[in-house]
Structure formats: structure tokens, C-alpha cells
Amino acid sequence: MDNNLTTMYIYLAISGIMFFAGVYGFIARRNMLAILISLELMLNAVDINFAVFNRYMHPTVLEGYFFTLFAIAIAAAETAIAIAIIINIYRNIKNIKSDSLDKMKN
Numbered sequence: 450m451d452n453n454l455t456t457m458y459i460y461l462a463i464s465g466i467m468f469f470a471g472v473y474g475f476i477a478r479r480n481m482l483a484i485l486i487s488l489e490l491m492l493n494a495v496d497i498n499f500a501v502f503n504r505y506m507h508p509t510v511l512e513g514y515f516f517t518l519f520a521i522a523i524a525a526a527e528t529a530i531a532i533a534i535i536i537n538i539y540r541n542i543k544n545i546k547s548d549s550l551d552k553m554k555n
Contacts, residue, residue, distance in 0.1 A: 453505060460501040468494035481535050481545045485528065492524045 467490055474487030496517045503513020539545050 457505045464494045464497040479546050479548055485531050496520050
């Protein structure tokens with residue numbers, strides 16, 4: 450097997466492991482910060498896929514890298530908004546467990 454293809458499979462395997470660890474964390478955790486971290490792990494796995502497919506399938510164009518940079522910028526904005534929402538929830542109910550969100554006041 451070609452060495453470049455083997456390297457691509459290794460990167461994709463790492464990305465797959467990261468993505469499914471994020472899915473498991475998103476489903477299994479009840480703390481909203483842990484859920485946010487799991488979501489970020491899934492987004493980073495997708496970013497790795499963008500970069501790997503760009504590097505090994507179309508090395509002369511940079512669309513994969515631009516998609517990765519765009520996804521990182523969106524993830525940073527999403528994280529800032531999510532943390533602001535979590536802080537607001539904590540101020541109201543003094544808890545950041547997802548099970549306790551039904552105690553929020555109108």
C-alpha cells in the first residue's frame with residue numbers, strides 16, 4: 450500500500466476516534482460544560498478531515514484549509530456564546546446540569 454495512503458488512513462482513524470469520543474461525551478454527560486467540550490471535540494475531528502482530504506486529494510488548492518479556518522472561527526464564536534448562556538443559567542439556578550434546565554424561570 451502507498452505510504453501516503455497509509456498516512457491518510459491513520460489521520461482519518463484518529464479523526465474518527467475523536468469524533469465518536471465526542472458523540473459519546475455529548476450523549477453521556479449531563480454537565481453543560483462537558484457537553485460543550487464534547488461538541489468542540491467533534492468539530493475538531495471534522496476540521497482534521499477537511500485538512501487531510503485537502504492535503505491528500507487536492508494538494509494544489511487550499512479550499513480544505515480555508516474550510517478548516519472558517520470552521521475554527523465559527524467554533525470559537527459558538528463557544529463564546531455557549532459559555533455566556535451557561536453563565537446566565539448558572540446565575541439563575543446555581544446549577545449547570547442539563548437535567549435541571551426545566552427549573553428555569555420565565
